[in-house]
Amino acid sequence: MKKVNFDTIDKMTAPEEWVNKALSIPEEQSKRKSRSIPFWQYSVAFAACLVAVAAVTVTLFTLTRDKDPIVIRENVPVIVMPTLSTREDKMVSEESQQPSDHNGIYTDDSDVSVRQDVVQGTDTARSQVSSRSDSSTQSETLRAARSVTGTSDAPTIPSISASEDSTVTATEYVTEPAYIQTEPATQQATESATQLATEPGYIHTEPVTQNTTEPAVEYVDTIERGFYIPEWMDVYCKITDTSGNILYGDEDLSSQQHLCTVTERTRYQTFCSYSPKELGVLPERGCYLCSFYTLYDETCVVLLSEKVYLNN
């Protein structure tokens, strides 16, 4: 019988490196434990977070508890032009704080008279501000009063001089150079304001008032319009009265009498002109209804219909 053995396996030994590593396991573990955060610190941090959140919540609740919720109002009217009004109000408040004694800042008699006029004008303007209902006039009056009112402690931006010779005048205290001189409040203020308004360098920024009752009408001889139509299309023009009654021509509205003259033709647009005055077909100078149309597949297609004011 053959006797066998496992001597190779029996003689195996653990390498010293392996053993040393195994022996260093406790040290590694102790280092890792010292580096790790203990559990009680996690608990403390968690509790601190809870307290902080609760404190913030309570604070916010306390701050907002007594306040009503924001109500969104509908149909709030839009207030236009707040800028000038704000400035005017500010100026008026500044004027009310002015000292009565100006410590002789007026160098000659004319300046003093101007000052007197200004003071009177200011007072009158104030009284008119309260009486007038028209806001634009109100603003203008205030502007008139302010433009000729000087204060000793106002900003010293030079803008207007009542007298070219004087070194310090009432108008030098006007805060902005482009301030507005408009209709004065009283006759006395008018003189001063007019004088100031005629001074060189004075800038009129009065808004242009439009007459809304009567529209600005321009009477023309020739009607010129442009249309986005193909090049081959003819354009006709029909002039009727405002009620639509035919004033001239035959029933065939596409006759040569109604044919427009092509003034310019581009790739996409056709510019036409029509001169009823040259045709002599209009009964009188006035407002008419003008209709431009074209024929497409024997159908009348209206391109434009509007009111025009035509010369006869």
Add this chain to the structure above:
Amino acid sequence: MKRYAGLTYEQAVRKYADSVAKVCRVHLVNTADAEDCFQNTFFKLYTKSPDFNDEEHLKAWLLRVAINECKSCVRRDRRRNREAKTPDIAPSTEDANDISWALALVEFKYRQVLYMHYCERYKIDEIASILGKNKNTVKTMLSRGRERLKKLYGGDEK
């Protein structure tokens, strides 16, 4: 300081390092894997700190943990589609009766029983206790392992 069956950790490591290293190197082809299993075995000894009745109990526990670590390593290799290899133990040139190389070629499940029986000198019931298997199962595995070993080295067993 924690003691393991009356031994300190260092004493336990130094006393059973060879046995654990042998198990790891017989069951695993890769030396690095064997070292990992070796370290893991003693790491578990330190961290788990189980109570042992005596030193034999400690040795049995270490061998069982080492074999389980080797199994896990083989399983990991299988999942990673690594080619299963047997430990590269060359036949001894000096002793023709040394069949350690043949044991290294036997399948893993028979190898562990054969190793416990022939190298560590454990009896069948002890092997069954250590590996957590039935006594008859261990008997069968030992018998079949012997047959496979005989086929490999082509002679009578010890």
